[in-house]
Amino acid sequence: MRVITGSARGKRLRELEGLETRPTTDRVKESIFNIVQFDVEGRKVLDLFGGTGQLGIEALSRGAERCTFVDMRRDAVNVIRENLKATRLAERAQVFQGDAMAWLRSCREKFDLVFLDPPYASGLLQQALETGCDIDILTENGIIVCESAVDTPLPELRAPYVKGREYRYGKIKITLYRREL
Secondary structure (H helix, E strand, O other), X not given: XXXXXXXXXXXXXXXXXXXXXXXXXXXXXXXXXXXXXXXXXXXXXXXXXXXXXXXXXXXXXXXXXXXXXXXXXXXXXXXXXHHHHHOOOHHHEEEEEOOHHHHHHHOOOXXXXXXXXXXXXXXXXXXXHHHHHHHOOEEEEEEEEEEEEOOOOOOOOOOXXXXXXXXXXXXXXXXXXXXXX
């Protein structure tokens, strides 16, 4: 697992031990950033189910203004912090340990780009989407990028949130939501 491009290009990222965390493959990560390439630089990013932090770190490496990482697991938060330090991106990041849904419900900030990649069978993706819509988490024209199993149905959200295109990569599906005017 490595940073694909930007200021930390080629840096190897530390991974979590065990099977609890499923890192996004480099192929899927590269595809995600090809899709949102013009929506990263100078933006405020949220990596809600941070894991190793690789999606948020990739965004920071590509010029995002800052990124907030949230993960429940202490070991994941430690790995995110180590990866931020190794990539020299820590000064533009905030890392929180705690329940992602509780953090989201208490969030009083809006983001330009949100990554949602929770454990596939947890039901947390749908909850996070609906809660994000309820609290209006996105700035105008903001984007939510969801990673899920290809057979996971994702909900339509109420306006101004619009479900966009879905991209399939083997057993993985990337779904975009946008906040329109």
